[in-house]
Amino acid sequence: MKQTNSGTCAxxxxxxxxxxxSVLERNVSLYGYEPFMQDYMARWKYRGDYVLGxxxxxxxxxxxxQYFRDAKHVAxxxxxxxxxxxxxxxxxxxxxxxxxxxxxxxxxxxxxGEKQSKRSRLHRLTSDNPFYLLAEPPKFAVLxxxxxTTGTTLRHAARLMKxxxxxxxxxxxxxxx
Amino acid sequence: xxLDPKRYAGKRLLRHEIPLPTTTLQQALQHHHFKQxxxxxxxxxxSHCNRCNATQPHLKLLTCQICGDKHLxxxxxxxxxxxxxxxxxxxxxxxxxxWPRHDQPCAWEGTLTTHQQAAADAIEQAMKQSxxxxxxxxxGAGKTEMLFQGVTAAxxxxxxxCLATPRADVVRxxxxxxxxxxxxxxxxxxxxxxxxKTGDGxxxxxxxxxxxxxxxAFDVLIIDEMDxxxxxxDPMLHFASEKxxxxxxxxIFLTATPRQKEKRQIAAKTLPHVFVPLRFHGQPLxxxxxxxxxxxxKQLKKGNLPKxxxxxxxKRNNPTRQLLVFLPTxxxxxxxxxxxxxxxxxxxxxxxxxxxxxxxISTVHAADIDREEKVQAFRNRETAIILTTTxxxxxxxxxxxxxxxxxxxxxxxxxxxxxQIAGRAxxxxxxxxxxxxxxxxxxxxxxxxxxxxxxxMNRRAKRL
Numbered sequence: 001m002k003q004t005n006s007g008t009c010a011x012x013x014x015x016x017x018x019x020x021x022s023v024l025e026r027n028v029s030l031y032g033y034e035p036f037m038q039d040y041m042a043r044w045k046y047r048g049d050y051v052l053g054x055x056x057x058x059x060x061x062x063x064x065x066q067y068f069r070d071a072k073h074v075a076x077x078x079x080x081x082x083x084x085x086x087x088x089x090x091x092x093x094x095x096x097x098x099x100x101x102x103x104x105x106x107x108x109x110x111x112x113g114e115k116q117s118k119r120s121r122l123h124r125l126t127s128d129n130p131f132y133l134l135a136e137p138p139k140f141a142v143l144x145x146x147x148x149t150t151g152t153t154l155r156h157a158a159r160l161m162k163x164x165x166x167x168x169x170x171x172x173x174x175x176x177x
Numbered sequence: 178x179x180l181d182p183k184r185y186a187g188k189r190l191l192r193h194e195i196p197l198p199t200t201t202l203q204q205a206l207q208h209h210h211f212k213q214x215x216x217x218x219x220x221x222x223x224s225h226c227n228r229c230n231a232t233q234p235h236l237k238l239l240t241c242q243i244c245g246d247k248h249l250x251x252x253x254x255x256x257x258x259x260x261x262x263x264x265x266x267x268x269x270x271x272x273x274x275x276w277p278r279h280d281q282p283c284a285w286e287g288t289l290t291t292h293q294q295a296a297a298d299a300i301e302q303a304m305k306q307s308x309x310x311x312x313x314x315x316x317g318a319g320k321t322e323m324l325f326q327g328v329t330a331a332x333x334x335x336x337x338x339c340l341a342t343p344r345a346d347v348v349r350x351x352x353x354x355x356x357x358x359x360x361x362x363x364x365x366x367x368x369x370x371x372x373x374k375t376g377d378g379x380x381x382x383x384x385x386x387x388x389x390x391x392x393x394a395f396d397v398l399i400i401d402e403m404d405x406x407x408x409x410x411d412p413m414l415h416f417a418s419e420k421x422x423x424x425x426x427x428x429i430f431l432t433a434t435p436r437q438k439e440k441r442q443i444a445a446k447t448l449p450h451v452f453v454p455l456r457f458h459g460q461p462l463x464x465x466x467x468x469x470x471x472x473x474x475k476q477l478k479k480g481n482l483p484k485x486x487x488x489x490x491x492k493r494n495n496p497t498r499q500l501l502v503f504l505p506t507x508x509x510x511x512x513x514x515x516x517x518x519x520x521x522x523x524x525x526x527x528x529x530x531x532x533x534x535x536x537x538i539s540t541v542h543a544a545d546i547d548r549e550e551k552v553q554a555f556r557n558r559e560t561a562i563i564l565t566t567t568x569x570x571x572x573x574x575x576x577x578x579x580x581x582x583x584x585x586x587x588x589x590x591x592x593x594x595x596x597q598i599a600g601r602a603x604x605x606x607x608x609x610x611x612x613x614x615x616x617x618x619x620x621x622x623x624x625x626x627x628x629x630x631x632x633x634m635n636r637r638a639k640r641l
Contacts, residue, residue, distance in 0.1 A: 089239065
């Protein structure tokens, strides 16, 4: 992650200059994306070793409660496409959303496309919004995902929700890539 | 659509491992060309994974969004793709694969020594009778060549053969040798990340992990380096190799360093075995020399090469031999890298006066993505010195090298590892000597036993 002196990271400064200005309030994460964490994620997410998620339960809950204690916040996990879900059998973001201790609402659906991790940065930044709404989004939403890399995914989801009545969207992610 | 039995025979596969559209697979099931079996079977004693046979505590609950249920999945063999209770294995039950009967398939033209010949005869006999045989042959005895006669006979009878080994490096090394020896036979290599994926060859070279995908597949199963990690200590891999055999199947085990269990079975005469104590070129094994280096641990910790080691480098018998330096850990390889480049450069230059640059010295370890290229570069004599962890301890042949172990007293260097490492030296008939030096600061039992065992083999060879 690029550090800056302004209290806002370089990534967010970039986004604030784009058409995605003030779409996402903030993002908080627990860990950096170290080689160990990459291996761990590979086994948890891609190999599908479900129980490995449990390790994060207490700390992730603490993180969420630290920043979004107010009961008005609703956890909205970033979904997988139906096809991807059928392949993996579980959505790691859904797992994390259950850990938060907050109310969970699955209001987002996702079109099937390439894996984000297989895309280049530029390709991600200019890609189309893959999300659609399944239900009315909550007024105060905290998006939950495993990894924040470029922030594109979260901002796509945030924008869609803001256009449909959400007042406040922040993000709580396990890892900041 | 006609399905090729060769592609699926002897395999137990998950749905995603079968590249067929669902309709085709459904038809095949209706025609009883495939049999569906549950991925995890329930027995009185508990649940078992139908691929690796694992039970609790390896089976864990998963809230599955494919079937909507909470059910078990297997963590034990998850690296081969997850086995979930709501899925199925597909087993070929169509017509049997008709493997060709080859007429004189062997193109290898070398000759065997009398000892190799005796072992080759025993191997052929065991293969014919679908028996069991342990071949105990010293490093550099020419194990691979001893197999050719038996493999030839098996191929002439239209049998399917698999040579499995715990180490992917060994598979990669053996592939071209078998391809040259059996040019008309479909020889395939299977390991994590291999180019061949289909496994529809008649003669397969595979890592022992790959055996997990097979079921009643082979007439002959050869386990090379049977005492190596991870095979020797992993019940899953033993199960996998049993499962991959046809009910009538020959089992040939190859090793240069049998473990206690096999030694006991040999002594009790419960495991038929044949012993080849002499290298194919007839010269004795180089006996390791232990050199104590005071301050070795301290120097290594600081990222410096031990003084005794550099001193030895100055007075090697043959300063043009390539050098294999074994290190106990990856971390040490990292800390030594900079110093090694600097301090070893003059010696590397002596080995290869014509080449220059940093590529003269390289470092390799298990997780290294360039591992294959680096080992190949050393084999091609493009690299003068290679620093390695124990991954190069066995199965790889470099014609003319000296071998040094830094901190030979470390736990990772058990007796078998030390004997194997020492066995890298003096492999070539043109240069059968080679030096092997254990640099240590306090000798271990394993070091003593390794030296004893090598001396003993040389003694037995001399008596012949």
